[in-house]
Amino acid sequence: MPKNVELYVGLNDNLEKITSFIPDNEPKPWDGKDNLKYIGNRVPRIDGHLKTTGKAKYSFDIQLAGMLYGRILRSPYPSAIVKKIDYSKAAKYPGVKAIVLMSDDLPMQVRYAGQEILGIAADTINHANEAVKLIEIEYEKLEFVVDVDKARRPFSHVVHDSSVQRVTTEGDTEEEDEDYVKQTGNIRGPIIETKPEDISENDIDSLLDKCDIVHRATYKTQVQTHCALETHGVVAHWLDNDKLKVWASTQGTFSVREELAEYFNLPESNIQVITEFMGGGFGAKFGSGVYGVMAARLARKTNLPVRLMLDRKEEHLCVGNRPNSVQNYSIGTNKDGTLKAVKLIAYGTAGVGTGAGAGGPARGIYRPEMVYTSESDIFINAGPGAAFRAPGHPQGTFGFEQAIDETAYRVGIDPLEFRLINTTFDEVRQYELKRGAKKIGWNKRAKKANSDAGPIKRGLGVANSLWYYWYGRGHIVTIYILKDGSVQLLNGAQDIGGGITTILAMVVAEELCLKVEDINVKFGDTNLGQGPASGGSVTTASLTPAARKAAYAAKMKMFDIAAPLLNTEARNLSLSDGKIFITDEPNNSLTWNQVASKIEGSQITATGERIKDSRINGVRWWISGVQFADVSVDVETGDVKINKIVAVHDCGRPMDRLTLESQVHGGVIQGISYALYEDRILDRNTGIMVNPNLEQYKIAGSLDIPEIDCEIVDFNQSQNASGAVGIGEPATIPTSAAIANAIYNAIGVRVRELPMTPDRILNALYDRAGS
Amino acid sequence: MKKFEYAQPKSIDEVFQYLEDPDSVIKSGGIDLLDLMKEDLIAPKRLVNIRSINQLSFVRENEDGTISIGPNVTLSELADNEIITKYFPALREAARLIATPQIRNAATIGGNLCQRSRCWYFRSIDFDCSRKGGSHCYALFGENKYHAVLGAKSGCAIVQPSGTAVALMSLNAVLVISNGKNEKQLDLNEFYVEPAQDITKETILENNELIVEIIIPKEMRNYKNRYIKLKEKQSYDWPLADVAVALKMNGIKCEEANVILGSAAPIPWKSKEAEFELKGNRITKELARKAGEASMEEAFPLAENKYKIRLFKIVVYRAICEAIGINPYT
Numbered sequence A: 001m002p003k004n005v006e007l008y009v010g011l012n013d014n015l016e017k018i019t020s021f022i023p024d025n026e027p028k029p030w031d032g033k034d035n036l037k038y039i040g041n042r043v044p045r046i047d048g049h050l051k052t053t054g055k056a057k058y059s060f061d062i063q064l065a066g067m068l069y070g071r072i073l074r075s076p077y078p079s080a081i082v083k084k085i086d087y088s089k090a091a092k093y094p095g096v097k098a099i100v101l102m103s104d105d106l107p108m109q110v111r112y113a114g115q116e117i118l119g120i121a122a123d124t125i126n127h128a129n130e131a132v133k134l135i136e137i138e139y140e141k142l143e144f145v146v147d148v149d150k151a152r153r154p155f156s157h158v159v160h161d162s163s164v165q166r167v168t169t170e171g172d173t174e175e176e177d178e179d180y181v182k183q184t185g186n187i188r189g190p191i192i193e194t195k196p197e198d199i200s201e202n203d204i205d206s207l208l209d210k211c212d213i214v215h216r217a218t219y220k221t222q223v224q225t226h227c228a229l230e231t232h233g234v235v236a237h238w239l240d241n242d243k244l245k246v247w248a249s250t251q252g253t254f255s256v257r258e259e260l261a262e263y264f265n266l267p268e269s270n271i272q273v274i275t276e277f278m279g280g281g282f283g284a285k286f287g288s289g290v291y292g293v294m295a296a297r298l299a300r301k302t303n304l305p306v307r308l309m310l311d312r313k314e315e316h317l318c319v320g321n322r323p324n325s326v327q328n329y330s331i332g333t334n335k336d337g338t339l340k341a342v343k344l345i346a347y348g349t350a351g352v353g354t355g356a357g358a359g360g361p362a363r364g365i366y367r368p369e370m371v372y373t374s375e376s377d378i379f380i381n382a383g384p385g386a387a388f389r390a391p392g393h394p395q396g397t398f399g400f401e402q403a404i405d406e407t408a409y410r411v412g413i414d415p416l417e418f419r420l421i422n423t424t425f426d427e428v429r430q431y432e433l434k435r436g437a438k439k440i441g442w443n444k445r446a447k448k449a450n451s452d453a454g455p456i457k458r459g460l461g462v463a464n465s466l467w468y469y470w471y472g473r474g475h476i477v478t479i480y481i482l483k484d485g486s487v488q489l490l491n492g493a494q495d496i497g498g499g500i501t502t503i504l505a506m507v508v509a510e511e512l513c514l515k516v517e518d519i520n521v522k523f524g525d526t527n528l529g530q531g532p533a534s535g536g537s538v539t540t541a542s543l544t545p546a547a548r549k550a551a552y553a554a555k556m557k558m559f560d561i562a563a564p565l566l567n568t569e570a571r572n573l574s575l576s577d578g579k580i581f582i583t584d585e586p587n588n589s590l591t592w593n594q595v596a597s598k599i600e601g602s603q604i605t606a607t608g609e610r611i612k613d614s615r616i617n618g619v620r621w622w623i624s625g626v627q628f629a630d631v632s633v634d635v636e637t638g639d640v641k642i643n644k645i646v647a648v649h650d651c652g653r654p655m656d657r658l659t660l661e662s663q664v665h666g667g668v669i670q671g672i673s674y675a676l677y678e679d680r681i682l683d684r685n686t687g688i689m690v691n692p693n694l695e696q697y698k699i700a701g702s703l704d705i706p707e708i709d710c711e712i713v714d715f716n717q718s719q720n721a722s723g724a725v726g727i728g729e730p731a732t733i734p735t736s737a738a739i740a741n742a743i744y745n746a747i748g749v750r751v752r753e754l755p756m757t758p759d760r761i762l763n764a765l766y767d768r769a770g771s
Numbered sequence B: 001m002k003k004f005e006y007a008q009p010k011s012i013d014e015v016f017q018y019l020e021d022p023d024s025v026i027k028s029g030g031i032d033l034l035d036l037m038k039e040d041l042i043a044p045k046r047l048v049n050i051r052s053i054n055q056l057s058f059v060r061e062n063e064d065g066t067i068s069i070g071p072n073v074t075l076s077e078l079a080d081n082e083i084i085t086k087y088f089p090a091l092r093e094a095a096r097l098i099a100t101p102q103i104r105n106a107a108t109i110g111g112n113l114c115q116r117s118r119c120w121y122f123r124s125i126d127f128d129c130s131r132k133g134g135s136h137c138y139a140l141f142g143e144n145k146y147h148a149v150l151g152a153k154s155g156c157a158i159v160q161p162s163g164t165a166v167a168l169m170s171l172n173a174v175l176v177i178s179n180g181k182n183e184k185q186l187d188l189n190e191f192y193v194e195p196a197q198d199i200t201k202e203t204i205l206e207n208n209e210l211i212v213e214i215i216i217p218k219e220m221r222n223y224k225n226r227y228i229k230l231k232e233k234q235s236y237d238w239p240l241a242d243v244a245v246a247l248k249m250n251g252i253k254c255e256e257a258n259v260i261l262g263s264a265a266p267i268p269w270k271s272k273e274a275e276f277e278l279k280g281n282r283i284t285k286e287l288a289r290k291a292g293e294a295s296m297e298e299a300f301p302l303a304e305n306k307y308k309i310r311l312f313k314i315v316v317y318r319a320i321c322e323a324i325g326i327n328p329y330t
Ligand SMILES: Cc1cc2nc3c(=O)[nH]c(=O)nc-3n(C[C@H](O)[C@H](O)[C@H](O)COP(=O)(O)OP(=O)(O)OC[C@H]3O[C@@H](n4cnc5c(N)ncnc54)[C@H](O)[C@@H]3O)c2cc1C
Pocket: A695, B025, B026, B027, B028, B029, B030, B031, B032, B033, B034, B071, B072, B097, B098, B099, B100, B103, B106, B107, B108, B109, B110, B111, B112, B113, B114, B115, B116, B161, B162, B163, B164, B205, B209, B210, B211, B212, B236, B237, B238, B239
């Protein structure tokens, strides 16, 4: 029987009372009036000491008796036919135990430099590495194309001669509803999306014609690789001919299990995937991957465990990247600054893969009369793209929020004001824009771009971001209360690094009135119950309601035990700091441990399942978020120094503010790195990447990171037991656009291409202007 | 990486004994050597570790007024050294701005002077370019954003990577090189090899030769010297343009001028044109700008590195100004 509850929702200083139905077995959702002990406060990670002392064991650290080391031989060429493979010398090399081909049928075509050809297992990694060099392969080199604009031409070399289906992972945001997407040459698409639905290109063009002001410009973004600290890889161990145990560096233990079960044609229940700790994924670590299957094949062939971890070069070449983009915007407004029409024609490349769309921000941040987006994938001979921290959005936002900024300047309205005028429907964003403006000192900003004397110019910029409220259903959190009063929490998902184990311990400690450190969390093992893959920023939103429900159910069981002992009924009981007492007679109590000692059998077991939200009406499908940048640009050298980033984000009800701020810091840092440094560079003449390392592929280091002022806005929706929404992805979305807009404010010239390196700044300043 | 022998000599004499086998190489901090070995660009049979030889680690003021630096002095020791800080801010700054604290703690000045090119084609096993005995240069018509704008016409467009070389050259440093039997003194000026001379080597050093000392002449203490390095990012990045200047001043008149450009050419590039503008003249901001312009008179950019010309002009200008205490930003 559903219960009716009264809830206070909205921004903390503007709460509104509503009523909502919730299932009988759920506690009243936390709302804006609940002042909680842990939730919303700053709690250090429960496993922080393990990580800082090196006690945490990552997949890379797993060492099993007799374990072999796997290595993959990859094509050095971007486009070739493998005609013959001779591994006789390698097979005889000391320590080599097995060699497994990707395909027994030759010839085999390779479509990017780094594509897998065979796997080898040896007793040491050095032996495996040396043996690989002895393998002789006869290649027939083919034509190739690695430039996105060249690939679009009708006379270009065609990468795929047959039609390519979109392969999506848990990290990909947009589902393709078309059954059939056109593919001509290397162009797959366009996929057209519009608001309102079913308007035509003519409709948007004639609306643009009627606008007072139309801004048109093209923006470009580069390919970024994920560069997680821990590389991809697994340790595969067959326990029996048909039972496989795998330690994987993954952000989806269950998707690894599913893919391996499918490949080896085994029931999923025969496979156990363990990810106790992992060193980052950013979207590139769903599923078992070719390397995972290869490790399991080598292990099966040798009957020994095999560890196969990729190296840094392989990370850059073969296991995913953020597609590049070329975005052509037409933005139409009225003289008063009302946004009327947004049109985007975009293309980009995810190498041999798909998923280069960048239209999300254009479709979602504002609500003009019409939006028209057209997005195409262009194939080139390069490693496939993968979901990457807010797929499509950092690139889309860099283009779109700069185009919006340019439009504001054209109309003659302060770009902050322009954003306020056009987002009045979004109360959270309005609050965030005003709050961020105050923190960055927007009122001190030079109204006119390029107003400083001397070569060092300072500027401020702002950008909006948009992300989605998503969660997965069916996930199960289990809680044990043991006879000695100790508590265990179990779930099979992995901690990608965001700190979910700490958050779950907090939720349970809050509900059971215990200490966070009293909750023993068992996590990252598919035998511990279904959990989400960490993609789409769903982990916290998927698991915290289930954890609270499980804790609530466990509490009710404790009340059932305590009630007869206290001569009352369970519904008259309350819980606080280790005591169960009669609500109206607080002195009539038992300790937590006294009640636990009376548990029948050895433990209480309670589960909570993530079902659909109890409150749906009035709950936002999106989350907002804004960032401001304060930069100094040296116009003689093109050097950009970021003085400060202000990041104001919302994510429903904040759980652990400490891990939350960490996510925002990480997102901003990755955003700065994307804005100014990172770039996968493919040699135009050979199609081979020239910077597949962490030296020439440049990533922001400690000296490049400015002060980051992060504020999390509490927005209570009480849509379920916890009210949490994810933040991992949105935090990185608007950074590059905010920096670009600040650079313009500083120097009066637009830099419409990422990364905004000194050469591009100087080119924008001098070459285009012709001085 | 191939297996190798690791020799630990206790004395300088022993170093030379180990080096008799031509397949041996000197290892100091090992930062550059290991990079090359891990990429399979070299596979020496024996590493001769000179790091444990204390005699090669010193900074001293000699009686004749010269300053001597041992090759094993680490970059962090150099940056923290009082004598260097007092007389040679250019060298101090060059050492301080290299890589990361961890690398500076391991890397030595000897190794820094001898490190090999950072051209990404050179550093990758995937490209068999001229410098590695291959048939052509991939950079000239390829990805050459970080390559040379000067002296690259001879078929290889690497840039000289060592920051300390730029500073030391502006200080007229002299190397003492020994092969165990003979010792010679060589101007740092003559240490580096242009591609036209020999495309496969960057220095004249032979396999059995050891730098035992670096000497800075006495009169250089009176030169006003500065080093400026521009980079894309501030954490462990290579220079886009780095410049060292050392000026002998008489009031505001410049009597002698050394202007050395790093990351501009395959060798540390002595800009005769810039030096000519300065020598014998009163230095003003205008003159410093003119010297900057002059430094790029002979520049020959590649498709992607034209911006470097602009950078060098500015860095030369700023380094001159800063050397003599004029604010270049006003
Ligand atoms: C990420 C990164 C960024 C870097 N950035 C910079 C930078 O901006 N500027 C810069 O200048 N450098 C930079 N470096 C390079 C680094 O400074 C050098 O690799 C280091 O100084 C080499 O010194 P080492 O003692 O480790 O040399 P080793 O690796 O031990 O030796 C290098 C070479 O020198 C030879 N050698 C060493 N000592 C002697 C001697 N006494 N006599 C004769 N031959 C000798 C060795 O045989 C070897 O060939 C960077 C390196 C990294 C990894």
